Amino acid sequence: MLNSRTKLIQLTVTLTACAFLLVPMILSVMAGVTANYFQGISSGLTLKWVFRVWELYADSIFLSLWLAIACLISTLIIGLPAAYGLARHPGWLSRILEEFISLPLAVPGLALALALLQLYGSMKGFRISWTFILVGHVLYTLPFMVRSILAVLASMDLKTLEEGAASLGASPWQRFRDIVVPNAMPGILAGSLTVVTLSIGEFNLTWMLHTPYLKTLPVGLADSYASMRLEVASAYTLVFFVLIVPLLMAMQWASARAQRIAQ
Amino acid sequence: MTLRLTNIAKTFPDGTRALLPTELTVKTGEIVSLLGPSGCGKTTLLRIIAGLETPDFGSTIWFDNDDVTSLSVERRKVGMVFQSYALFPNMSVRANIGYGLKMQKLSKSEINARVTEVLEMCQLDEFSKRGVDALSGGQRQRVALARAIAPRPRLLLLDEPLSALDASMREALRDELAVLLRKFQITAIFVTHDQDEAMAIADRVAVMSNGRVVQSGTPEELYRNPNSSFVAGFVGNAMHLEGKSAGKLLTLEGGTQHLLSEGSGQNVYVRAEDVRIDEAGSLCGEVETVTFMGTHYRVGIKGIMPNVLTSIFSGQSAPNVGGKVRVSIKPQALMLLPEGEAQA
Known part of the structure; x- marks a missing residue:
């Protein structure tokens, strides 16, 4: 009796929490496909607003995707060797470096953006180019990539594995290619998905760095909320969900896998 | 190569x-x-x-x-x-x-x-x-x-x-x-x-x-x-026979032992398989431990030297713990080594 009552309470709390999270989302998405929000669902369902969003903000969507890919490539190029170096030479210096790379996690995006603006704001060409936003995104996402790879690398005896490969005649580059990268792959995958998801969803820093011609997906979202009719803004949310939710799910899966291996 | x-x-x-x-x-x-x-x-x-x-x-x-x-x-x-x-x-x-x-x-x-x-x-x-x-x-x-x-x-x-x-x-x-x-x-x-x-x-x-x-x-x-x-x-866990040697005689707590050559300035070592429980032996001690090893017994004997002296005993019935035993060691089986580094 007591048991079933406890269960009932648990179920109620869980469902209430879910409703609390889901209802606004559903309402917002519904608003995006309703012909006229003020008349309600009776006015009929339509994809008109979604197409309108596409007309108005396709550039933002492509810019965001492009930025995410560029950001991923940059963090891979910087992060993989960095994580490898940190894993290969553990010590106080590596600890300090790791903390240093992780600093952008603790500093608010706005402060980071302000610092970038102060430093590079006067370089006109750079200031108005998409690479300026990229720099911000790389700074912000790099720690996720490095930590994710480092966790996997630290869980294996990298030094001995490399010595084993070396004794079989593998050069440093062959060792990196054949041993380090394949074994770090779960961490690389988890890190990559995190970086892409964060880059697509980043608003704080991007909002400070963007120019009217360079609106990313979340910046466009804010713009549509501020200046478009409610249905368009809601349809925008829908588009945003469609892009980000699969990425989020893939990220969950990849990091769970990386953690299993790191244990 | x-x-x-x-x-x-x-x-x-x-x-x-x-x-x-x-x-x-x-x-x-x-x-x-x-x-x-x-x-x-x-x-x-x-x-x-x-x-x-x-x-x-x-x-x-x-x-x-x-x-x-x-x-x-x-x-x-x-x-x-x-x-x-x-x-x-x-x-x-x-x-x-x-x-x-x-x-x-x-x-x-x-x-x-x-x-x-x-x-x-x-x-x-x-x-x-x-x-x-x-x-x-x-x-x-x-x-x-x-x-x-x-x-x-x-x-x-x-x-x-x-x-x-x-x-x-x-x-x-x-x-x-x-x-x-x-x-x-x-x-x-x-x-x-x-x-x-x-x-x-x-x-x-x-x-x-x-x-x-x-x-x-x-x-x-x-x-x-x-x-x-x-x-x-x-190699082979030899035991150090700790006693005073004078000429070809080694004096231990539990008796004296003949040596083949001059023993002063030398450490005397013996292996457990060369320590024999023998009624006519010149050394006397008390059995402290008996461990059955399948093919033989390991008998720990105290009172012969400061540490326990181990003997491999291959007879059917081992001596009782606490009992007195006599032990003999063939002088040929002893190893005389210069004093120096301690045993591992």
């Missing part, structure tokens, strides 16, 4: 002298064991031979007539079996064994043929497609050995190859390893802290202590004619 090491020494950056100048020659096809307690420098010496550690200036390493001192590990053509095996988790058993051949840029068909040959030799055929995580300890050890041997190295180096295994498997795999190494007909050096392992596998054992090779010889030589207290204690 003949390996010749001259004046090999290693000082770590913090000033620790891990290895004092050491000479060692290993003949073609010989299997040599570096035996010693932990921290004696045996692994450092092995890693220097492999090229994983750089020796101090003035050291030279010769593979036949090639000076390989400045050659990096990947160009030395040595096979190495690590204590943890260091198998590549991202590769199958086959790919692990074929990796060294791939690095030599052999053709696919040649790699396949060689891997198959080595798999058969090490009785690993049925596991070839598995990942290395799906293998038992003994199988991993064989894969590590197969991987090291597949590229036909000039020299095979093994770092404590059996210590990662369960005690119950170790003995069986020790004999298997001894057979395999002879089948490969390769010059091999292996490091161990276990004297039984060294004796069972090696043609020649180099006993190391405090960064030096203190004695090197066949297992029989080391056992019968140790040149120092350390070797006597470490």
Whole structure:
């Protein structure tokens, strides 16, 4: 009796929490496909607003995707060797470096953006180019990539594995290619998905760095909320969900896998 | 291949002298064991031979007539079996064994043929497609050995190859390893802290202590004619008979013992199998422990010297604990060694 009552309470709390999270989302998405929000669902369902969003903000969507890919490539190029170096030479210096790379996690995006603006704001060409936003995104996402790879690398005896490969005649580059990268792959995958998801969803820093011609997906979202009719803004949310939710799910899966291996 | 090491020494950056100048020659096809307690420098010496550690200036390493001192590990053509095996988790058993051949840029068909040959030799055929995580300890050890041997190295180096295994498997795999190494007909050096392992596998054992090779010889030589207290204690667990010697007589707490030669200034050692429980014996003590070992008893006797004297007793019924026994030791079985280093 007591048991079933406890269960009932648990179920109620869980469902209430879910409703609390889901209802606004559903309402917002519904608003995006309703012909006229003020008349309600009776006015009929339509994809008109979604197409309108596409007309108005396709550039933002492509810019965001492009930025995410560029950001991923940059963090891979910087992060993989960095994580490898940190894993290969553990010590106080590596600890300090790791903390240093992780600093952008603790500093608010706005402060980071302000610092970038102060430093590079006067370089006109750079200031108005998409690479300026990229720099911000790389700074912000790099720690996720490095930590994710480092966790996997630290869980294996990298030094001995490399010595084993070396004794079989593998050069440093062959060792990196054949041993380090394949074994770090779960961490690389988890890190990559995190970086892409964060880059697509980043608003704080991007909002400070963007120019009217360079609106990313979340910046466009804010713009549509501020200046478009409610249905368009809601349809925008829908588009945003469609892009980000699969990425989020893939990220969950990849990091769970990386953690299993790191244990 | 003949390996010749001259004046090999290693000082770590913090000033620790891990290895004092050491000479060692290993003949073609010989299997040599570096035996010693932990921290004696045996692994450092092995890693220097492999090229994983750089020796101090003035050291030279010769593979036949090639000076390989400045050659990096990947160009030395040595096979190495690590204590943890260091198998590549991202590769199958086959790919692990074929990796060294791939690095030599052999053709696919040649790699396949060689891997198959080595798999058969090490009785690993049925596991070839598995990942290395799906293998038992003994199988991993064989894969590590197969991987090291597949590229036909000039020299095979093994770092404590059996210590990662369960005690119950170790003995069986020790004999298997001894057979395999002879089948490969390769010059091999292996490091161990276990004297039984060294004796069972090696043609020649180099006993190391405090960064030096203190004695090197066949297992029989080391056992019968140790040149120092350390070797006597470490190989075959000889016991130090602590007493006062005058002329050819050694006076112990439990009686006197004849020596074959002048005993002053010498330490007298004896092995448990030479201590006999004998009613006509000249030494007298009290039985402290009796351990049944299957084929024999180990009897611990106190009162003969400050420490317990152990005797191997192979009779049917062991003496009772607490009872008095008389013990005799043949003077020929005693080892007189110069005083010096303490027993391990």
